[in-house]
Amino acid sequence: MERIIFLVDMQSFYASIEKVTHPRFRHKPVVVAGDPNQRSGIILAACPLAKASGIKTAEPLWQARAKCPEVEVVKPHMALYIDVSMQITRVLEKYSDLVEVYSIDEQFVDVTHSVHLFKDRYHMARAIHDEILDTIGIESRTGIGPTKVLAKMACDHFAKKHPTGMYELTKDRIQSELWPRPIGDLFGVGHRMEVHFKRMGLHTIGSLANHPLIWIKKRFGINGEVLYRFSHGIDPSPVTKHTHIKQKAIGHHMTLPHDYVEREDILVVLRELAEEVARRTR
DSSP states (O other): OOOOEEEEEETTHHHHHHHHHOGGGTTSOEEEEOOTTSTTOBEEEEOHHHHHTTOOTTSBHHHHHHHOTTOEEEOOOHHHHHHHHHHHHHHHTTTOSOEEEEETTEEEEEOTTTGGGSSSHHHHHHHHHHHHHHHTOOOEEEEEESSHHHHHHHHHHTGGGSTTSEEEOOGGGIIIIITTSBGGGSTTOOHHHHHHHHHTTOOBHHHHHTSOHHHHHHHHHHHHHHHHHHHTTOOOOOOOTTTTTTOOOOOOOOOOSSOOOSHHHHHHHHHHHHHHHHHHHO
């Protein structure tokens, strides 16, 4: 039986939560960013209205304000975002017992054995969207595919731009829909790998998919073979609830506003870091 996997992604997650929490922001451009007077004055999230003004994630706050002077800037509330993410997980678990948290705003759902409860997979995806919107107030998008990698790319490259917020990337659509896309759009290809592939003349996903695997493996080893398989939509990894259970280390970090040289000041920072690690451990 071919699997049916959803990748459910929240739209502008941090900014959307802030707009739901503060109704006065509902019709205003909103960004979530660190303190502009510190090193962390970077855009972490921007709502659609802010993005329409040209604001982009990861750009400096001063650039965002230059593009949209009326933008509302909100500092991040990570504990709140994590709580909402867990609420979304509980919603998804109503539709399948196989829910995998991929990131704070993305979750895989294997609905292979529960989709029959709905008219079809699209009605099921719409039901999930509507329940998240009704109960939490956040828009979501859903990529659908027979593997996790296809569901992920369906969401990132198609569902987010589709009027319905849904898109299915099936194996018979790989050649026509996926292969013409730039090589940087292949899941797992970062900037450095993109440069390496382009130096080999591999500028599209299709060019990698049709390149001799033996040469890919010789150049990049097992990682090259994995990316080659991804270009064909091959990804046997299961959707599992235990993704984070195998975590072997717990840590914490913070961005400091300046260099600390006095012993007393350093000890304050170390104590705060230790307390946060202890809280996570508990």
